[in-house]
Amino acid sequence: MTTPAWTPARLPSLAGKRVVITGANAGLGYWTAEFLARRGATVVVAARSEEKATRAIASILSRAPRADVSWVKLDLADLACVETASAELAAEPIDVLVNNAGVLGAKNRGFTSDGFELMFGTNVLGHFALTARLMPTLLSTEKSRIVSLGSIAHQFNEMDLTDVMGDQNYDSFRAYSRSKLGVMLIAFELDRRLRAAKLSTESLVAHPGFSLDGLSAARPGITNGRPSNTFTRTALGAFAQGKDAGALPTVRAAADPVARGGEYWGPSGWRQLKGSPTIVRARNRARDIHTATELWNMAETMTGVPLRF
Template identity: 40%
Template structure:
């Protein structure tokens, strides 16, 4: 296993006999994660909302790896009922070695989840919180299992508006995105603390993909930039997958945070990444955990540290 700050998909060891859940696996970084894991012999459950897009992704991967073991896992992180059903389906798998929480939304206009939560906080954090906690019993069946939570460089200067979590008073989409990514960082930090205190066999790790050209082009109006120019500055989807692949299959520290190690943490090979000091605040992390339990109704029973 690669232990230095130069991890790429070439460093992913053989994964035969292992099984992974990858959310948002039909496109972008999630697709690349699934592609690599399948090529390494893993069974991959593609957590996606739409069957047609999931099946298209499966067909694309099978053109590269004909014997790939792939299956669609119906999952809408914006609907807690769907999250519960997905966890129930996954629990019937013989084993789950890692849950890779990759899916998310970025900078949409004000929208709400099925349960009425602000969409970015609801999908990026609450859906991830619920899915992860529902799957902990299954993950605990496999020694060395992992939970990977995707944050973002956007968390570094973000703040959570505790008095307006649901954006009932105000909504600035970029600030809400940053807040949801700070929530991701606080979540894996607190999850790691609780898992270790409980002597769980599960390891929690955080990652970020840098700034991938795919997501920026779709959400921030940069799609018109020439590909070579984007490639000089931003990460591509396949390279954006490297931190998650490191976290899921490489040698990592429990509670560690990994991302691109090149230009300003935006692109390059994967290794340890910078996180904001307030993303490691145990008081904030505990508060978020308790609020998340109350909002989702999902409680894994992991005791506070």
């Protein structure tokens, strides 16, 4: 007998839970926000653009009219903005922090406001600083969770701690895959340290497989892609899924009672490209304690924000 595909309807009520989601104005972050809001969670859309956040909130409220959804300005590529946003976010308990936002790729090497290579500076350092600044609030919230967005791209490149900024022979995909590997290294290391300190806060990682806007359910004004024609959707659907489906591993990691710290959630199908959300295996490089410790120390130095308990 085939096991029914998992859906967010199987989650318990999230009423009274406050969830902060970075980049929840579009893509995977939007779907994570919608699914959790529809289960009763209070959702904070942490994003740069008020206009885009307002559209996302309106879309969520059109499907969950009683939901409590708000916006806080957050630009992960600007550490001063991260500090300001953290102060606002920390004013209330945080049950779940979803580190979702990120730069996917850039043909030409870009830089953050603080002079870091754009993908490493945003995906790794921005979220590191945000998590560190929100840690006291997370620790004071019993059984809180931090969910970081990983990627199957971590499989394709080793971490080079001598060149995290991509100074040598910059390549967009290599920079992206290393940044996602960096996110995963820190997230798994964070859970190890939380458990060693016997704290109830947990850190998990999730990834969306191969997820495309064009295969997602319609959300006017939210999705970035154009509707695919029937042939294209059929062809892509053989090995890809919509971002609504791609968000489900994050949703389970964030709110499913069966999830536990240190787990890696992703699609259950071939090569983790698509499928029902389940616990999957990450490459050993993502759990290397030595590399994670060095990267953690570098992140503290580069951001000027210690991540301590």
